[in-house]
Amino acid sequence: MLQRTDVFAAMRGDVQRVSDRVVEAARVPYPQISTILEEIVRSGGKRLRPMLVLLAGRAWTYEESFDTLVNAAAGVELLHTASLVHDDAVDHSAFRRGKPTLNSQVDTAAVILVGDYLFAQSAILAASTNNPRVVSVFSNSLGHICDGQLMEMMDASNPQQTERQYLARIYGKTASLFGCAAETGAIIGNAPEDAISALRGYGDDLGLAFQIMDDVLDLTGGSEQLGKPAGHDLLQSTITLPVIYYLEMVRPGSAEWRAVQAIVDRSRTDDAFVANVLNEIRASGAVERALARADEYIEQAKNRLTIVPDTETRELLSELADQAVRRSS
């Protein structure tokens, strides 16, 4: 059996450089806000997106481009953080719409400004690459993220949505930034055109798989794993891939179909009812089918890597793809 390199260990030092730049860019002269901001940017998890930028640039002119790659990677991470901050405010106000509080109101104002501030720092870092193509990839990605969030707000609760609509939504919401990260790294690393395009595809595929896994874990995992109750998406009226597969299986209008509909339109939200529907979904085979879909995207992503000339980088990218969907193990 092949001994695999640990991608996180191999990239730790370089990723730390990105984290330092992220923290530096998020510094403000207001103690109250700077504490919140620093907490937000430090709790950045595994920094998958910065790692994608760095690895995609690594096979060509890594040393010469390193400082620019670090700026771009920090920009991608801040774009991600900014959209998370606003997304939380959006979810928050929807989730608590029955019982708004003084605190949630005041927080919303700060949350909007903090998110905007992070968007601004992200744009400044992207502009600092001095590369119009990188800036264009960045701004298009912000556009796709907003499209995805609007789709989620407008369409995510529709029980008749198709897999295709779901994929378009998570492409915008998640995958486009993974694609942006990989494309940006390849551009800055001076990869040839066909490799830039292959790495863009790799990032997009990886992002789709990542979001499908996230949605599966939301259904199957408990609060320990994700810091939120299982079925959170459904309770937020967001229908994800395993639920789409389940609804296909039980047929529109059936009792099972109407039970899902009742949660989504918030006519039934009591714990026992929700737990029962979640169990039905988990037992239906819909989860396994969604997992298989994620695996297909990971395989497709890895197949695109044959174009990467450097063996070590290719293996790290391949392992990153595997790791991205094995977050629960």
Next chain:
Amino acid sequence: MLQRTDVFAAMRGDVQRVSDRVVEAARVPYPQISTILEEIVRSGGKRLRPMLVLLAGRAWTYEESFDTLVNAAAGVELLHTASLVHDDAVDHSAFRRGKPTLNSQVDTAAVILVGDYLFAQSAILAASTNNPRVVSVFSNSLGHICDGQLMEMMDASNPQQTERQYLARIYGKTASLFGCAAETGAIIGNAPEDAISALRGYGDDLGLAFQIMDDVLDLTGGSEQLGKPAGHDLLQSTITLPVIYYLEMVRPGSAEWRAVQAIVDRSRTDDAFVANVLNEIRASGAVERALARADEYIEQAKNRLTIVPDTETRELLSELADQAVRRSS
């Protein structure tokens, strides 16, 4: 007496091209949101910022650069609109913090996403100029706007703030985007370096004067003129230049000083009390002093225009400066 050209009439056709592009960029495939968005972008007032972009580019290579200028001008206008949308949400939640409603909660989610969407479209238009320097001016401007908004949130209610702190805040909140507009136009129009820098200064000065006037009108005008009650800023705990001058005159700790403080910290908000304080401020001469400050900035802005070679453009820019502070007449 010199017959002046009407700058709004002279630029009407070109500005219309910008407005069309703004409306086009703000199009989304969701009827509910597209209606709101179109209303927001169509109610754009006099389009002063796009006019600045166009006029600053006009004296050099206007024809050849026109399409790029229109994109940049649309980008500047959308950046302005996006920040207004978020600013309203921020004010809104603060203003109504005593009585949050279901509607205000649900609106906030949409407002965050709509604002982000407009930021994204603005970034895409800026990137479409394919000019790294323009992109850099844009992203720095977004950074300044966020700085200004954070300063407003953190410091604007401090009754011991200085004129200098006030100017730093309105530079971020307002003037930086006027400066960005003029600088961007000059860059795209291929102006020489000294003219780019003079026009940046012109835009900054104009923006400072514009915001001082806005703050004066908030104190002196009624609801007819501004669509909001007089003294709105003070009721929102924002201390502006005329109030800073007034507080200097009445000395810290005096009864008059404590009356302003009581409105700002919301311990007194009854109409009669507020009306009385507003009258005291209006009668004190503080308003005239603030108006004189705005006039100084306008003179300074106009003095910078000697570098503009084309007589007609120079006159239009000069008239734009006068018009920007004569909004009430």
